Amino acid sequence: MTQITFIEPSGNEVTLDIKDGWSLMQGATSGGVDGIVAECGGSCACATCHCYVDEARLAELPAPGDAELAMLENVAAERRPNSRLSCQLKAMPSLVGLRVALPDTQE
C-alpha cells in the first residue's frame, strides 16, 4: 500500500492507500475521487485520466512512454510539464506521499 493524495478540481483533498501495482487511475476511481473520467478503462487510448503530479517529485516517476506522450498532446485541460496520465502511473513504495492534482476538465 502506498499513500497518495489526490486534489480534486474543487480543491478537496482525498488521501488513499493504493495497492502497489495498481494504477493511480484505478486507485482514484475505486476510491471515489472526483475529476477522472477514464473512458478507455486504462488502455492509454483516451487521455481522460489526465493529472498533474507534484513537480518536485516529477523526476522520481518512471518516464512516460511514447504512447502516453502522444496522448498527453490530446488532453482537454492545459498540458503542463508535470502532466501525466494516471492510468500509466503505478503505485509503488517510492511514491509514498505523492500529491496528484486533477484538472478542471477531462473532456
Add this chain to the structure above:
Amino acid sequence: MAGGIVIVGAGQAGVQAAEALRSGGFEGAITLLGDEPHGPYHRPPLSKAWLAGEIDAAQLMMRAPEMLARKRIDLRTGVHVQAIDRTSKSLRLADGSALPYDGLVLATGSTPRTLTLPGHDAPNVLALRSRDDASAISAGLQACIASGQPVVVIGGGFIGLEVAATARKKGAAVSVLEAAPRLLGRVLAPTLSDWVAAVHRSHDVQLELGITIESIGIDAGGRAVAVQAADGRRFAAGLVVVGIGVTANDQLARAVGLECDRGIVVDDCARTADPAIVAAGDCTARRLTDGTLLRLESVNNATEQGKSAAAALLGQARPFAGTPWFWSDQYDKKLQMAGLSTGAQSWAVRGAMAAGSFSVWHYRDGRLIAVDAVSHARDHLLSRKLLDAGITPTPEQVQDAGFDLVGLMNR
C-alpha cells in the same frame, strides 16, 4: 419533475449520460438502473487484463458507489426493466413495481450473437459481453491450461482476437476460426488484415480463414470437446469462445412503437421520436444526414451519445462530435482506428510494417476517410484531427515519412 430522469443501463453510455446530466446543471433525481449485480465497470479490460486474471473487481470499477452517491446518482443494480409505458411515462420492473420518469435514457447495450449449430449450448461454449461472461471464460481458460486442452475461438473479430491473444499469453494452445477470407475484413485494409493474421500466427495461433463450422462436438456429459468444420477438419477444444458480433438490445423501444432497425433509431443528438426518450451506445442505430443508419459499437460512441442524450433531455442539441475512433489491444500491439473505412478504394501506408509501428490510410473518391494506426498513437491522434478538419493528405505525403503531416493542420 416528479420522476426525474431514469437511465436504463449502467454501462459506459448510461454512466456518461448520468454524469453529463449533473455537469449540465440538472438538479432533479437521476436513477441509474443496471441489470447486472455489479455496479458500473470498465468493459475494455474484460478481454485482456481481467481475462488474464491480472486485475481484481475494484480495479475494473468505473465509478465507486460513493462517487455516484456524491453526484446524487441513484444506482440500482440487479434491476430488470420489462416494459415502457409511454402514456403514463413509467417503467414496469420485473418485480412488478412501476417507476415513473420525466425523461428516459435507453442505454441497454447489446447481446452477443449465438451460434445455432448443434452443440452450441454446451456449458463450455461461451461468449464475452459482461464481467461474469469474462470470469467464466477465464475459469475455462485456466482449466484448459491445467489440462493441456486447446481453446478454440470462433470468429476473428476484435473480441475473438483479443481473447486469442490473452489465451496465448497465458500459455493455452489457441485456434481461431473465421468464416471470412480475411480477418476484420469489414474494417481493415487487406494489407493490415494480413499483418494482423501474421502477428497471431507468429504467436503460434492456429488461424483458419474461410472456414465453415458445421457443429460443436460434445461428450457424453454434454461438454464441448471439438469444433467440427464442414470440410471435415476437427479442432479439439476444452473451451470454445464465440465472438461473432452482437445484436442491439432494442426490445423495450421496439415494443412501444419507437423506430428500430438493428438498433433504436436516433438522430445525431441521440433523440428518438418521443421527446421524453433518448438512447445511447451499443443499443442505437444513428440516422445520418444522408438518411442511412450507422451502428457503432465502441466506447467512443457510448460516451459521445451519452453526452448527447443528456443534453437532449436538457433541451439542448448536441450532435455527435468528431471522427469516430476505436482501439484494440492484442499482444504488445495497440491498433487505433479513426474514421469509417467502408467503401475504401485505395490505401497508403506510413511507417514500416515490419517494424510493427505504422499506419494505414484509407481513401475513397480521392478523400481520406479513415486511418488505422498500429502502435503509433501520434499518427492516430493526428489522423483524428485531419479527419475532423476534412484535410486529405496525398498518398505520396502519407508514404513520405519525412513529410510533416502536422504542418497540414496549420495551413
